[in-house]
Amino acid sequence: METLIKTKRVALLKEKMMAEPRYVSIEQALIITKTYEENQEKPVIIKRALALKNALLQMGIAVEPEEKIVGNRTIGVRHGVVFPESGSSWIDREFETLPIRPQDKFNVREEDIINFKKIIAPYFKEKSLEDIIRTRYGTEIDEIAKVVKINQKDHAQGHICPDCEKWLTYGPEGLKQEAIAKLQSGTKDQQDFYKSVILVMEGTQAFMMRYHDLLVEKAGQETDAANQVNMREVAVICKKLCMNPPNSFHEAVQSIWFLFVILHMESNASSFSPGRMDDFLYPFYKKDMKSGSIDKQKALEIIECIWLKFNQIVYLRNSHSAKFFAGFPIGFNIAIGGQDENGNDFSNELSFLFLKAQEHLGLPQPNLSVRLHKGTNEPLLKEAVRVVAKGSGMPQFFNDEAIISSMMNFGVSEKDARDYAIVGCVELTSQGNNLGWSDAAMFNLNKVLELTLNNGKCLLTGNAIGPDLGNLMDYKTFEELEDAFAKNISYFIDKMILACEQVEKAHIDILPSPFLSAVIDNCIQKGKDVTVGGAVYNFSGIQMIQVANLADSLAAIKLLVYEEKRISKEELLKALQNNFEGYEIIRTMLLKRAPKYGNDVAYVDELGAKWARFFSEKLSHYTNYRGGRYHTGMYTVSAHVPMGENVGASSDGRYAATPLADGGMSPVYGRDIAGPTAVLKSVSLLDNHLTTNGGLLNMKFLPEFFKTENNIDKFAKFLRTFVDLEIPHIQFNVLRKEDLLAAQKDPEKYRSLTVRVAGYTAYFTELAGELQNEIIARTSYGDL
């Protein structure tokens, strides 16, 4: 097999990128403010279009002489963009603290703070999405905040797969013409919509042309001949793309990157995802390979150049949100492999090149996902496992066998379901026609159980935040407790839905998105923006937080209190109220004498599945503001930490305010002690319709598990079974030295960690210190 290398160009570009400091940028915010001031009377959608167009015309741009793919939304890379239409009050409050906050820091320029406070903040006060929602519905949202986190309150929605194929076919000129053709007919709203599409496409063309001009200018000043050639080449591509769709692979990749830059400039939101890039780029690749104008190495270099680009857009969140979504996840999710439209196995050379790029760069973006199914070819599966073994935690795996049919049951057409992709982290979507609103809210089931056990009162503050249906001592049977729990869940679902509707309504009023709408079916056809329901599919996703803790808590209560009566109701309630202080024996029993989710024990697994089902069923009776359905997901990014902060001591033996289980379908850390096969068996009990919005299973392994080809083969088999068991998602965390050091300090959390030496498996935390040290010494996975 030929060896494909990471070229000097790519290495150099990566180095330059990593060296760039991260700043907050208010450049676009100033342009937006000025545009809004000058166009006060115009409809919002036109104001938004003009603001984007002006930004495309006026924002500073820059290129690197070595870049094969150019374009960014700010002049510097990895800048956090202030976006006043969605949220400026929080920035007003937090601007000074951005460089020193604990999570996701940004540098700040003094004069930016001054200009922001003088020009931007006053204009958008009471006009931004954030302020409008706060005024209209803030109190109600706050009242349920400990149970439900309502999202998208201060930024645009994002979380969408644009129709890349359409973009590649038509380009900005084609889309503009489509809108022009429609302009004459229709209502006033429709006409405004088409006008706004025309405006943003004009801006897009100008933006591309500006890159052409800049590259030509810079090429003139460049001393290095190779760089000169490169810049001229890229300049020609930019110019061509203004008026024409791409022909070559290089042009197509550049075109895709422009698309995503501009989507981000319009929305400043997380998770615009390219989707099945090995599918829609393949015709270009194939043609160029056939004509001989590129070879694999050249193609890989272009891919790695856009891979770097995916890391240049980061997302500025408020400090609260940054806790939930730590580490700037921006969600350029790329799905490779899977079934084609006829259900046959799909993959091609690009799929492998994408894996290679991930292996070479090991960067957090793009979020690379491999779709698996029963017919997945062995080489792709093995190659994917080899890349996982490198330790970046990627790619993650999705299961067509679990996902396609459940999407269809949920109302997605067979063709679209077979062509599904992923947005952001693990959210499932059809491509190019689906505003999934996958991150509408997170619902903390554990908090509801807490309120059910304690008269509707928060264990942390004593405040009444839910209805008083009694407390643990009042429930004579476990069934009575379950009845009260069900009532409480329903109560909070009602409140959550009302809040979600307010948020959606505010998005319609404040953040119509014509550029995005132009690449989402059927917006242009209907003359309707995505925010008002222009997309073919209009879902809303609610995350259930966290079923693992819930199952463990309920199982402990059922078994130890109601069945074996090892613990009295009074004792348990007191123990929870006192955060187990003085109740160490009770806590130990809860932890050690009750079965835990993730060990293939039906008693507990079924309790989890039952309540997830209950929740999802309740939710299915509601319709969202765009007329679409609600569905559930089981995943968190880092939200299990702040969501845990809201929950008092729980009956699974967890202390107050400590994190909940990570992932979404994963067991609580360290409680899965029957091995990885048992985890899959437990997870497989959760019906697939519970995770049509996305599910996340996270498993941790030591790097040595991947060291030999023999074990790579075993992992491939493990994944084949994962496919058979119809689990929607899995990702592997390959542990590093630091993790093992942490395990030595905090063995409880790492109880499930096993190690192997010469044909022998043991639990890491049960090994003697010297042996642990030996294993740590062997685990030398440095930075990639």
Place this chain on the structure above:
Amino acid sequence: MNTHEKLRGKVFDVRRFSTHDGGGIRTTIFLKGCPLRCVWCQNPEGLSLKSQLIYLENQCIHCGRCTTVCKNHAITLQEGKLCIDKGAADDWEEAIDSCPAACLTMDSKSYTVEELVKLTVRDAAFFRHGGGITLSGGEPLFQKDFAIALLKAFKEEGIHTAIETSCYVEQNVVKDALLYLDLIYVDFKVFDKNKHKEWIGFTNDKIKENIRFILESNKKDQVIIRTPLIPTMTADKENISAIGKFITSIYPEVKYELLNYNPLAKAKYNLVEREYCFAENPRMYTEDEMNEFRQAARNVGVKHLIIEV
């Protein structure tokens, strides 16, 4: 059909997701009891057939509950430390039940064949991709009737079966077991009779005879002979050459594997309160050293060395 209804076996571990000792993902069942006493034994808890109480001290919260319920007064708390007189009682049930931390347990459980099959087929979905079950121990054929009934039951379920045996059993046991085995790992540790007696407690005539029997059987291609490399003892080129000569003389196409020294075993000896053969734990062999050992086997005509890559 339940001829072995009352047959019960003692099992000291059932480990899922075994990725060695056979193809695919496996469940390894560790049967208790072994007639031999290798000084380096990796599973010292599996040697005696007698069930023992195990106390996991690092999980204990020293609540004292077990001391009050134990009828035999065999458990006491002295200066914050739990003292257990393991000889004083046979029935620990109440103490075990009383412990909130589940840190008192028996070192083995007794199962019927049906129970064990039921427990194991939970991973049938994994076995379908080339996996199966492996019987290990102790010496899995020591509980011979149970082991054979178990293997038969797995074959009836269509599950791939493997065994790790020392072959220190009667030949008819080996013969019966072979009927239901798809893969057979046989340990051949020491060739020299006297050294074998010194380190393992018995001479190796029986083992040699059984190896001959297996390598002459129709399952000879499903056999892997293995030598665990124990520094200063089995890890000796002369020993390896002698073993290699012996097995190739019976069957020239025999498969042979050398297992690197496993330093993890030592930690287990604290739990069972026994002395390990090395006070100072030796390190594992490097790949170069392993290759030298392998060369010794090749030099005497071993053609099929199993090397994990």
